[in-house]
Amino acid sequence: MSAEAKNKKPFQVSHQLALLGVLVGLILLFGIIEPAFFIPRVFFDIFAIAGEIGIMALAMTYVITTGGVDLAVGYNLQMSAIVFGITFVNTGNVVLSIIFALIVATLGGMFNGFIVAKTKIPPLVTTLGTMYLFRGISMIIAGTATYSGFPDGFKQFSTFKFFNAIPIQLVYFVVLFFIMDYFYRKGSLGRNLKGMGFNENAVRFSGVKVDRIKFWIYTLLGLLCGFAAMVYLGRLSAAKTSMGDFMNFQVITAVLLGGTSIMGGVGSVRGTFIATLIIGVLHKGFSLLNFSGNIYNFTIGLILIFSLILYTLTEERRKVKTRSRRDQLESQTAATGDSGSGTG
Numbered sequence: 001m002s003a004e005a006k007n008k009k010p011f012q013v014s015h016q017l018a019l020l021g022v023l024v025g026l027i028l029l030f031g032i033i034e035p036a037f038f039i040p041r042v043f044f045d046i047f048a049i050a051g052e053i054g055i056m057a058l059a060m061t062y063v064i065t066t067g068g069v070d071l072a073v074g075y076n077l078q079m080s081a082i083v084f085g086i087t088f089v090n091t092g093n094v095v096l097s098i099i100f101a102l103i104v105a106t107l108g109g110m111f112n113g114f115i116v117a118k119t120k121i122p123p124l125v126t127t128l129g130t131m132y133l134f135r136g137i138s139m140i141i142a143g144t145a146t147y148s149g150f151p152d153g154f155k156q157f158s159t160f161k162f163f164n165a166i167p168i169q170l171v172y173f174v175v176l177f178f179i180m181d182y183f184y185r186k187g188s189l190g191r192n193l194k195g196m197g198f199n200e201n202a203v204r205f206s207g208v209k210v211d212r213i214k215f216w217i218y219t220l221l222g223l224l225c226g227f228a229a230m231v232y233l234g235r236l237s238a239a240k241t242s243m244g245d246f247m248n249f250q251v252i253t254a255v256l257l258g259g260t261s262i263m264g265g266v267g268s269v270r271g272t273f274i275a276t277l278i279i280g281v282l283h284k285g286f287s288l289l290n291f292s293g294n295i296y297n298f299t300i301g302l303i304l305i306f307s308l309i310l311y312t313l314t315e316e317r318r319k320v321k322t323r324s325r326r327d328q329l330e331s332q333t334a335a336t337g338d339s340g341s342g343t344g
Helices: 001-009 017-033 045-065 075-092 094-118 122-143 153-161 168-185 188-203 212-237 247-257 269-288 293-343
Strands: none
Touching: 017 269, 045 075, 045 168, 045 212, 045 247, 045 269, 075 094, 075 122, 075 212, 075 247, 094 122, 094 212, 094 269, 153 168, 153 212, 168 188, 168 212, 168 269, 188 212, 247 269, 247 293, 269 293
């Protein structure tokens, strides 16, 4: 066998390519079952749903890559929307309402980031607490009230469609994707995030300001929760305390399904982008088939568990291969040493 044939690696399907296959397969499946799925107005509604989840999922990819997580994103979005609604009802000023809503959501992210960066409390526990905190704030402020009557100009922020078909949410999502993917793959930020996920102490001792990075990525996630709230609110036209329920799990599922490790150190903004579209397709497809929201939540739960199991199996396989290569290298080194001493 030639050296070229020995060195040639077998074709392997990447995770992102597999996700693309799943995405196309689901689109075809729903289109066959329900032909109305391919009507442009219906089909492009996928991107309105996916865009709102994806805006938060892109930033969540940064957080989970470090080995962290934010369970409070859905309720930060809810709190931001409630603040917008009550400010608008009392002032009638849309710009002021947006500013207050974004500030509140950003402060929520900063609060998470400060606790995670400055204490030894695990992010899971921290954000579990703030999830209930943000939910409680929303309930105290609004209770069962619903805030609506927003002007058409604000609604256009979410309902405008290019060529009367492509929702503006897709534009927001794509623009943010290119920006965040660039910094994740090209800049030192991405390397530091992955390094923190693998071995935070090693990155810290190398001079990287780990705590500062943690603080700012949670703050960024908070800001994008506020932005997603404005986008979501413009489409629903009403702020209420049921907004954002279960959205945290949809966001986390998109990130994990996209190939980011819940243990940190491995991630893909591109994978998150594709996985978010898959969730959007499922949401729209189930809606067309008149499946209840419970079936959708059940499916998202299955996907989340499947993603965790798949990563565990993949990681174990990687460790076995790494261990095998190390043992082989040690054997070759020992054999070379023995050969050298025999020759001497």
